[in-house]
Amino acid sequence: xxxxxxxxxxxxxxxxxxxxxxxxxxxxxxxxxxxxxxxxxxxxxxxxxxxxxxxxxxxxxxxxxxxxxxxxxxxxxxxxxxxxxxxxxxxxxxxxxxxxxxxxxxxxxxxxxxxxxxxxxxxxxxxxxxxxxxxxxxxxxxxxxxxxxxxxxxxxxxxxxxxxxxxxxxxxxxxxxxxxxxxxxxxxxxxxxxxxxxxxxxxxxxxxxxxxxxxxxxxxxxxxxxxxxxxxxxxxxxxxxxxxxxxxxxxxxxxxxxxxxxxxxxxxxxxxxxxxxxxxxxxxxxxxxxxxxxxxxxxxxxxxxxxxxxxxxxxxxxxxxxxx
Amino acid sequence: xxxxxxxxxxxxxxxxxxxxxxxxxxxxxxxxxxxxxxxxxxxxxxxxxxxxxxxxxxxxxxxxxxxxxxxxxxxxxxxxxxxxxxxxxxxxxxxxxxxxxxxxxxxxxxxxxxxxxxxxxxxxxxxxxxxxxxxxxxxxxxxxxxxxxxxxxxxxxxxxxxxxxxxxxxxxxxxxxxxxxxxxxxxxxxxxxxxxxxxxxxxxxxxxxxxxxxxxxxxxxxxxxxxxxxxxxxxxxxxxxxxxxxxxxxxxxxxxxxxxxxxxxxxxxxxxxxxxxxxxxxxxxxxxxxxxxxxxxxxxxxxxxxxxxxxxxxxxxxxxxxxxxxxxxxxxxxxxxxxxxxxxxxxxxxxxxxxxxxxxxxxxxxxxxxxxxxxxxxxxxxxxxxxxxxxxxxxxxxxxxxxxxxxxxxxxxxxxxxxxxxxxxxxxxxxxxxxxxxxx
Numbered sequence: 001x002x003x004x005x006x007x008x009x010x011x012x013x014x015x016x017x018x019x020x021x022x023x024x025x026x027x028x029x030x031x032x033x034x035x036x037x038x039x040x041x042x043x044x045x046x047x048x049x050x051x052x053x054x055x056x057x058x059x060x061x062x063x064x065x066x067x068x069x070x071x072x073x074x075x076x077x078x079x080x081x082x083x084x085x086x087x088x089x090x091x092x093x094x095x096x097x098x099x100x101x102x103x104x105x106x107x108x109x110x111x112x113x114x115x116x117x118x119x120x121x122x123x124x125x126x127x128x129x130x131x132x133x134x135x136x137x138x139x140x141x142x143x144x145x146x147x148x149x150x151x152x153x154x155x156x157x158x159x160x161x162x163x164x165x166x167x168x169x170x171x172x173x174x175x176x177x178x179x180x181x182x183x184x185x186x187x188x189x190x191x192x193x194x195x196x197x198x199x200x201x202x203x204x205x206x207x208x209x210x211x212x213x214x215x216x217x218x219x220x221x222x223x224x225x226x227x228x229x230x231x232x233x234x235x236x237x238x239x240x241x242x243x244x245x246x247x248x249x250x251x252x253x254x255x256x257x258x259x260x261x262x263x264x265x266x267x268x269x270x271x272x273x274x275x276x277x278x279x280x281x282x283x284x285x286x287x288x289x290x291x292x293x294x295x296x297x298x299x300x301x302x303x304x305x306x307x308x309x310x311x312x313x314x315x316x317x318x319x320x321x322x323x324x
Numbered sequence: 325x326x327x328x329x330x331x332x333x334x335x336x337x338x339x340x341x342x343x344x345x346x347x348x349x350x351x352x353x354x355x356x357x358x359x360x361x362x363x364x365x366x367x368x369x370x371x372x373x374x375x376x377x378x379x380x381x382x383x384x385x386x387x388x389x390x391x392x393x394x395x396x397x398x399x400x401x402x403x404x405x406x407x408x409x410x411x412x413x414x415x416x417x418x419x420x421x422x423x424x425x426x427x428x429x430x431x432x433x434x435x436x437x438x439x440x441x442x443x444x445x446x447x448x449x450x451x452x453x454x455x456x457x458x459x460x461x462x463x464x465x466x467x468x469x470x471x472x473x474x475x476x477x478x479x480x481x482x483x484x485x486x487x488x489x490x491x492x493x494x495x496x497x498x499x500x501x502x503x504x505x506x507x508x509x510x511x512x513x514x515x516x517x518x519x520x521x522x523x524x525x526x527x528x529x530x531x532x533x534x535x536x537x538x539x540x541x542x543x544x545x546x547x548x549x550x551x552x553x554x555x556x557x558x559x560x561x562x563x564x565x566x567x568x569x570x571x572x573x574x575x576x577x578x579x580x581x582x583x584x585x586x587x588x589x590x591x592x593x594x595x596x597x598x599x600x601x602x603x604x605x606x607x608x609x610x611x612x613x614x615x616x617x618x619x620x621x622x623x624x625x626x627x628x629x630x631x632x633x634x635x636x637x638x639x640x641x642x643x644x645x646x647x648x649x650x651x652x653x654x655x656x657x658x659x660x661x662x663x664x665x666x667x668x669x670x671x672x673x674x675x676x677x678x679x680x681x682x683x684x685x686x687x688x689x690x691x692x693x694x695x696x697x698x699x700x701x702x703x704x705x706x707x708x709x710x711x712x713x714x715x716x717x718x719x720x721x722x723x724x725x726x727x728x729x730x731x732x733x734x735x736x737x738x739x740x741x742x743x744x745x746x747x748x749x750x751x752x753x754x755x756x757x758x759x760x761x762x763x764x
Contacts, residue, residue: 073763075431075452075454076431086759162591163599269537284732290731290732292763293763
């Protein structure tokens with residue numbers, strides 16, 4: 001329970017042994033040690049983030065939950081009318097895009113977990129070797145993570161375009177009736193979008209694992225090779241388990257990325273025709289001309305509830321660990 | 325490319341939004357939209373002192389942010405100031421932002437006059453009392469407009485609210501040389517259209533160019549078949565949800581359309597209208613049902629001069645009386661209603677002088693007032709203008725006539741599904757419409 005001020009104070013008890021006594025005797029003295037200025041600074045440092053958190057996260061979340069049970073045209077506050085569960089009925093039964101969206105989000109998660117994340121790990125392991133130009137390769141693979149939405153759209157448009165796109169050109173089908181309509185055909189466009197998402201996600205995972213690999217003690221690897229383990233064994237038995245903290249971060253990131261998957265799909269066709277995603281539904285109903293605040297809020301709450309599951313699991317794991 | 329595949333600026337009413345809006349919005353988070361009540365509370369009530377400046381100056385909010393329309397509106401305000409000595413302060417807002425934020429804009433401190441379009445949202449805000457009626461302006465300029473224009477400018481209470489500036493028609497566009505070479509004749513009935521399509525198909529053409537990756541172009545086909553089959557009034561009642569979607573009249577529209585589906589470009593769902601225009605330019609397809617903005621895609625004058633136009637053929641009723649021709653123009657905000665200068669400005673926009681000032685800079689659209697200068701029109705533009713002038717009723721395109729949420733969130737996926745497999749669930753359309761219109 002020692003506060004940072006105690007530690008920074010030169011007169012603070014330096015050893016653990018004297019800590020208890022210090023607290024006991026210095027009950028009144030402890031208050032003195034925090035000068036008025038300290039209190040103000042502390043208050044500001046704790047208060048401002050709390051206020052920001054409240055204003056931008058908790059209050060909007062709460063209002064969003066409330067609005068999801070209301071009908072509102074966004075004009076005056078007196079126009080808000082209770083709607084009961086109507087918005088949720090709409091979301092679950094009337095809206096034909098909702099269940100496909102859930103399926104696509106699950107597919108997205110599976111694809112990222114099975115393809116994109118391992119690919120990022122592979123890239124990280126390869127680039128962690130002492131190969132020439134490793135930094136350049138790292139930059140190349142990381143670039144997609146930094147690109148703006150608009151650029152991503154243009155790049156994949158050039159790649160997937162039906163008649164003039166690179167992919168159909170390479171397949172030799174460009175301009176022929178056999179050309180695959182990567183964006184328009186609702187049975188292939190989700191895969192096209194997943195490839196584009198992988199292209200971004202793998203770079204992200206790669207950077208995280210590169211940092212993780214650097215953190216693995218080299219002596220562990222040495223010891224393993226002395227014991228006669230080959231490269232594969234060393235990696236899977238020694239290095240990978242040693243990166244446990246990073247692995248958990250990656251799992252969480254993969255889940256979160258699949259839940260907020262949005263940008264690639266939005267630039268293709270705003271999340272219709274085989275590319276429905278929950279996040280795209282939230283945006284469709286909350287922002288822009290097609291705004292329908294109650295229904296959009298309902299979608300947002302559904303997404304929130306789904307997101308709470310992995311977040312809760314992650315947090316409970318982390319806190320349980322800290323207790324040890 | 326893919327971000328801005330929307331209709332050109334002049335007719336752009338798409339809810340697509342640019343990256344900045346997107347990031348701004350996402351920054352606050354999806355749930356952040358709940359903060360809207362806070363915003364609304366902050367901006368509520370228009371600023372006082374607006375009427376103090378009456379008659380000597382006015383503010384003008386413009387969503388025409390692209391270079392050409394922006395310069396064109398500047399020419400209009402300059403001409404107005406030169407004529408009346410009333411100063412106009414123009415606030416230009418990027419058009420997507422302007423459209424997306426119109427609700428907050430009108431409730432906050434809007435400009436006296438602002439750019440908007442005829443249709444559902446004009447009537448909706450008029451009904452909510454956020455606009456000022458301008459019957460006095462129409463007394464001055466009414467004679468300049470056709471009945472169809474007047475109908476499109478009227479609010480739900482029967483008062484006038486809107487002064488049309490320009491519009492553009494939707495219809496079939498085609499290359500004259502292709503038709504002359506193959507000896508095709510313009511179809512005036514739906515049966516003739518089908519026969520023509522069959523012939524074109526056997527000639528190796530895609531009969532009807534069709535693109536719907538962005539979702540909205542297919543609404544043009546729906547609107548026309550609906551109006552030709554059930555009449556203009558049914559289109560208006562359906563888009564206002566005074567008619568149910570779950571009825572035979574609506575499923576008949578889709579059944580009729582089904583006869584055309586085999587002749588429309590099968591790749592439609594992966595193509596933007598620009599892709600379609602290129603196809604027609606290359607003589608791969610016979611005709612293209614689109615707005616006259618399609619001509620903007622042809623920079624080669626030889627091709628441009630080869631483009632011609634015919635209205636959608638007759639099906640069951642009202643012949644070819646109704647034309648789909650979205651109108652852009654000006655409205656007066658509630659606050660601007662107190663400013664005589666702003667009323668004068670709207671009246672000026674409704675005169676041939678005001679329309680000519682605009683059209684001189686932006687000739688891609690068609691002036692709506694009678695007496696506006698048509699001497700610089702190309703033969704095609706002249707034809708488009710005549711079609712509109714002769715129309716008995718003018719519709720605004722589905723996404724302007726209907727509730728935007730219905731058009732964007734329900735109709736786009738439904739039409740894309742129909743294009744894909746020829747089925748549509750009108751019962752579901754009705755239950756979605758019910759929920760969305762109830763929230764208004």
